Amino acid sequence: MPVFKDTEQMYEVLGTLFERLLAHPDVGPKLIASGIRVRFYLTEPDGEIYVSPKGVVCGTTEEPADVEMTMRADVAHAFWLRRVNLPAALAKREITAKGPVANVLKLLPLLKPAYEMYPSICAEKGIEVE
């Protein structure tokens, strides 16, 4: 059974994660200064999340992206819970990243604060984390 019951719940959880990252006192300003624009294509439930220095858009938008990442919502959830072997997931195409590698690498500083925030966001939103 998928972690998120529907697209709305997925937006509530993952959208909050990215909004809080943009507002994070350390990584937020760096993320904004980098100018990077990322679109996440999620499936099961289906949806799109767009993150840019201007903010977070949950849903379809025509805004251009520097990096596009595609994965199942359950994989995204597991990734932010530090349960995913990233090189293996990339090799198996469970996660795909489209865009210059240099742009994808700009996302690396987000990882630690996101890992730290995500379990509590899940708890706030009623998503059980075993």
Next chain:
Amino acid sequence: MKRAEFGFSMPVQAPLYPPPPYDYEVELVQILFRARPEALLGVVPEPLEPDPENMVSCVVARYPRVSRLGPYHESFFLVGVNYKGRFGTYCPYMWVSTDSALAAGREVWGFPKKLAKMELTVTGEVARGVVERGGYRIIDAAVYTAGEGKLEHILFADIFFLKVIPSVDGVTPPELRLASVSMENLMLEGLQGGPCTLSFEPSPSDPTYLLEPTEIIGGVYCRGSWTLPYGETLEILK
């Protein structure tokens, strides 16, 4: 000397290293490969479990600037592992080129550091890292850098380590602390990669050869920066 005057590390009147965090400038070669499952079981301590992908990362790095610790070279292996459902990497071997890096790594985090001679060079299109200890070339890692490095050839995750603190009296059991650390402010630039080679000369004191690759997945050469903060204790092993 008064207690309030003690330095952070020994000797307290002239400490070998200051407290973390340390900020690094980095240049490194990393080769990702698979090793035999039995070999990984031989280096990964319980309660960690080798990840079923049997992935190992071998890194040779040059740190031209490290805040308050000075420049040094470092080499290490990271094995993909799972701890209570959390993916990470375990560091079974690590070598450094200076005493301050050695002592700080062992005493603060529990990194299994030994001193070794090493170098990282770029000649033509090849970046090469070599580690020698006790007359053995225990690591020789080279990457052809003419192409763009691939994300799936990088193994970055939290690092788990087992800090062993022997007792002073020889009677009390040693403290075995399972801990982890996560790099902060991680930036990698100019990721280059291509065909790579990796070899380990058999040494009785540094048996890297037991982790001989069954498959080389890929290699990268890059520059970057990161911050090494304090770690966190996961559990004290009984």
